[in-house]
Amino acid sequence: MAKSFGAVKALTDASLHVGRGQVVALMGANGAGKSTFVKILTGALKPDRGHVLIQGKPARVGSPAQARASGLVPVYQEPSLIPDLDVADNLRLGDTPADDFQHWVAELGIEGLQLTDMIRDLPLATLRILDLARALASKPDVLLLDEMTAALPTDLVERVLRVVRAQADEGRGVIYISHRFTEISELCDSATVLRDGRTVGDLKIEDGVEEKVVELMLGTKLDLGSRDTGASKKARETTPRLEARNLAAAPRLQDVSFDLHPGEVLGVVALEGQGQDELFNVLSGFTKPTGGNLSVDGTEQSFSHPSDAIAAGLTFVPGDRAEALLSQRSVRENIALPFSARMRSWGPLKLRRERERVKLAVDRLQIDTRAQGEVQRLSGGNQQKVTIGRWLATGVETLLLFDPTRGIDVRTKRQIYPLVRELAEQGAAILYYTSELEEVPLACDRALVIFNGRVVDLINAADADEQTLMRAAYGLTEGANAEAVSAQ
Amino acid sequence: MSFAQKHAWTLGLVALLLVLLGITKLIQPSFGASGLESLARAALPFAFATAAMAVVVIVGGIDLSVASIMTVCAVTAAVLMQSMGAIPAVAITLLIGLGMGMVNGGLIVLTRVPDIVVTLAMLFVWEGTALLILNAPGGTVHDWLEDSIAGTVLFWMPKALIVMAIAVALVWIPLKRSKLGLSIYAVGSDELAAFRSGVAVGWTKVAAYGVCGLFCAMGGLSLIMLTGIGEPVPGPYLLASVAAVVLGGVVLGGGIGGLLGPIIAVFILRIIRTILTLAAVDPNVTTIVEGTIMVAVVMLGAFLVMRRNKA
Amino acid sequence: ADYTIGVSNTVQGNGWREQMICAMRAQAAVEGDVSGLIVAHRNTDSAGQLEDLNNLIEAGVDAIVLNPSNPEALNSAIDTAIEQGIVVVAVDAGVTAEGAYILSNNQEEYAYLGAKWLFEQVGGSGDIVYMRGIAGVSADTDRDNGFQRALAEFPDINVIHEVFTGWQQDQGKQQMFDFLATGIPFDGVWTSGIDNVIVDAFTESGAPLVPIVGADNAGFVQYLSEVDGLEGAAVTNPGSVGGAGIALAVDILNGEAPDSNLVLVDPVLWENTTDDGRATIAGAQNPNLDPEWPVSVTIPGWTDYSMEQIIACEGPGQ
Amino acid sequence: MSVSDQVHPAQDDHVSTLVRIGRFLGDNPVIPLVILLLALVGVLEIMRPGIISPFWFGNTIKFAIPLAMLAACQMLTMLTAGIDLSAAVVATVSAFVVASITPLYGPFAGVVIALGAAVLVGLVNGFGVGVARVHPLIMTLGTGLIATGCLQVYQRFVINTGSEIPAFLEWLGTGRTAGLPNGLFLFVPFAVIILLGLRYTGFGRLLYAIGSNEHATKLSGVRSWQVFMVLYALVGLIAGITGLLYVGMIRAPSLSLANPLLLPSAAAAVIGGTSIFGGRGSYAGAIVGALILTVLGTLLTLLQMPEGARIALFGLIILGVTALYVRLTNAR
């Protein structure tokens, strides 16, 4: 397969083979062309070159409908349900049998879903599950899952893996894309690695394959992350940058208190829908809290607009990059956006300063700027970097990161952890929500665990192995650390 | 969501309409069956134009040429009726309207020029076509057609209202229940997601514009049924239909809304005109009042939605 | 008596129609028998005028004075009105409904008179620019009939350029500039009332003036006496015919109906090429009047209001 | 930089000339428009040999200027996914007010009151769009109606005060310097300000940003209502200035003077490549769009054919031009 978008060659020579009952991981760095490959295989894009064979016979997959008829059913990286229709109508649109669908929804652990619910009103994680359930209900021969789990909380990921494995065991083929090695090693039989649009290797999944895959993906060796937490201990002795006391916000944030010090990275860990969205919305000035108060550098603050929060030094990077990006504008304009936000800076631009700062941010994050004319042409991971780069360019005091590594490849992730650390060491205070528990020890000093809208635990990075975090996130540590938390 | 919540906007419009009818009755105690009858007749062309506009707005487009298509259909029918019976003439006109709409849709899909530009250009093309068909008012309409929308049945029910309801329902209800109707909403809501769900996006758009043309043809026919003559100059239906569509709860951009709300909005706009005339308000002020009410209703709607979202 | 009269008009924002409305208001104010005037005055089509007429009938008026958008399209409402004993008077243009009274400016004659003068002025042969109104509108069609009648009488006159101004000043001016730019020679211009901007187009571009026919709009009439070298004629087309319509309606309500249902107000031509004509023009001029208003603000024998009253533009009880 | 250089291949440089031309045009969308404009002028010259003269040139520019200025109103609002349906009415109001106030209180007062009225309408639009969040189409349609009504009421009080157009406006509207219309003395600085302002000021950036993703601008601390208020007030001011120029040009303060420019002004903006969905557009394109429409108007005025065919041809040519343009630049 080959595919170019104007000057950019997304795929040059990509091949892939899936047998019955096999789960093949499709791996590659951000921008390697994985999604493009999936789109071509399922008729959403026309390839420049290449062909698809099904059971050895050439197949035509000219449109998504044709692909579906040939048994190739995808779950794309972006939700593909119609926002203004209810669930039932979405099913009707693709002739998906509702009974099977509901069976799969239940199997995947989504409760309380009504067929009359509007897609628009459902949270992202649910949408991903519905996408999957819809695909499963059409009984595909080959299932193509593109970063299906990136936005899912850990509990749902497990169910998805179980269901997918069961599919393969029934004799279906699965193409599975993810940047998470734990999932790959748990689920997949083999891995096909793409680099710059070219298939560079097919590997069996076995112990120690991870390093080989990374090497193939990146074309270089890469250190695994590690770090020491000495500096941050010191940090906690200063006055807190951010003091939250008994914050509450509808519908799910009940009572959250914490201190965030300069030089510290405070992790936030929670299962889906425990109030973490509301917490970040309150801190970033999007919604007003219904209770509690918030002080920045010792002065009490009440934000009525994100610009108030920004003025107080609190900058927010949302998890969904589509929310934060000007998709049709250039990388430069995206990064420079906060410079013009306030009315007094509506005048002539300071072009030189802007160019310098933007370049600094781009270099520091190693943003791939080949398609910089329009941010929507960057790959997902690079888009994510742009959303962070915006705040590097303005200078950060307090950074609120909401799942910043969602859908990002290992290499980029390993650029982001040290960056976060480095910012903290330079005096920034960072609040870091992540849906991937293994990130906590790599990026954070301590982790705040939220369950049911309340803080249930505060765990030091040294103790934050996945099991401890998981138990806490499920609210299973009630009592032990809770007093310590409330005393803080 | 409960029925009342889902249709809150439409129910609000119905309430507003009832209040306005009450006000009319207060100002003019003799307002009754004949008043309703003339209200329904006045609303007829606006209702069809609005239905036409609503369909393309739902599919995510807009059609600036509705008034021009209506004019072409009106003069075509008026000319045809000089030489043939009403039924074939009506049938041919409906087909021509459908065809003109599909031409609009086809051009949008093929040229990939934005809807608003294509239909702006087609506004002129159809307007010119109408003048080429009839360069001065003329043609004829069979009497029974004119009578079919004049007067009342069952004491007070205006025939025009019944004709309107039947015509719109015959097209819209089967459409809305069909896969095509669903596709129209899907494409308007999220074109990419619809494509990926297997919807033939291009054909759906062509079909939606075709339905728009069909409603325009009905609008054109209603014009000649009202006036008895074909006039080759477009009336004020473009902006009025956009206004009614938005007032009726259809979201510009697509995917949300139906036809009932916009048609009720048409009646609201018409009855405001009636009230202002009955109250002998200075005509220059009526323009101001109409503009203000339009803006105020939409503002109020936005305000209520904001309140509800906060609560 | 204590009459309420309804007025319906379908063009707004043009000086002629505004004058017509003001004349109606002023006349209603001076008629002792009129206590109320309901005016429906907006931009709309025939279907919209039907709506307005029906609303006026609902309002229970005693008489309706309308400027019809089309002679045939309004019959259903007019018939209803007459059935209910409402007096209907069409002004400016006619209607075909049985029993309606018509007090009409003779549009065909308007065009014929001006065209004939123009053709004679250029010596019976030459090339003429023909600047019409809005294609497909009744008044434009009537005027075209008159123009064609005159044209038939002058076989050596050739229409070298025909264009529709849409009765818009800016479009007329731009179209004249465009034609002047072609350098094609011509001998005269007939306009359908977009007149003074045509004179401007000549003077601004430095082109030699040719005879121009316009209407009796204040701006053009002023030009006829002030612009050096302009030979031209204004054909009267009084908007005050609206006032006459009110007077007629009141007469009919009072039982003094005229013998015929049809009264044509024939236009008059004022030329600035004869002493008589120049004197008429000098007398008619009114530099303070809105330039789009016709200078013939009254119709002797029909209207009773004064200049001040029509300019005040107030109806009864205001 | 170093890592990404290794990881991603450099852009391919053996591409065909055709692709390269296409890409160049895609990056400079004004060029195909200018080519289309020149083609239309060529057709005109073939149709009426000798028409292309300095006189014609001056006229074309003269009539394109007000259209291009109103197109600026449409383009600027379209950048934020809006539109200004009241622009033409505002121009008319401003024209009528200046002509009716001047004989009473002099030209200075006339200009100030006219522009004041224009900015007022703009502020109301800005409030409706930015604060009350009414769709711009409805808001400006509504204020357009309201302004028309107010103008109608107003004109009744000035029927016999006469009207007078300030001499400098006549000079600006009708005079020529070195064969070129004096209107350029207003338009050239105006266009430069818009062009540079969009590219090199924070406000210009924000217009594009809000049109691309308003939510993202909010995240970055932009209070969009402020932007909308200033934008619509500015657009009102531009429409008001256009009205002043136009009344100097046409010298007939009619109650519907500039109203026919509404559809063409929106058409000029979209022909010029502005997306009505926001975030994309350039003023250079809109200016060329205005010139194309003006030349097209001349072309059709001079074609002898039935009026219906003329109107239909106008539509077909607009469609053809934009379709070709989209094909050439691959823009949407």
Ligand SMILES: Nc1ncnc2c1ncn2[C@@H]1O[C@H](COP(=O)(O)OP(=O)(O)OP(=O)(O)O)[C@@H](O)[C@H]1O
């Ligand atoms: N529309 C476009 N126009 C031009 N270039 C594009 C476009 N879309 C993507 N590209 C380029 O193609 C390359 C691969 O992007 P792609 O989205 O496939 O990355 P990816 O593998 O999905 O990475 P990520 O994991 O970051 O999402 C990028 O360098 C990008 O700049």
Ligand SMILES: Nc1ncnc2c1ncn2[C@@H]1O[C@H](COP(=O)(O)OP(=O)(O)OP(=O)(O)O)[C@@H](O)[C@H]1O
């Ligand atoms: N519509 C498009 N137009 C131009 N370039 C595109 C387009 N879609 C993708 N690309 C480019 O193609 C390349 C491959 O993108 P693709 O989305 O397949 O990457 P990916 O491997 O899925 O990455 P990720 O892991 O980030 O999802 C990228 O450089 C991307 O920028």
Ligand SMILES: [Mg+2]
């Ligand atoms: Mg991808």
Ligand SMILES: [Mg+2]
């Ligand atoms: Mg990607």
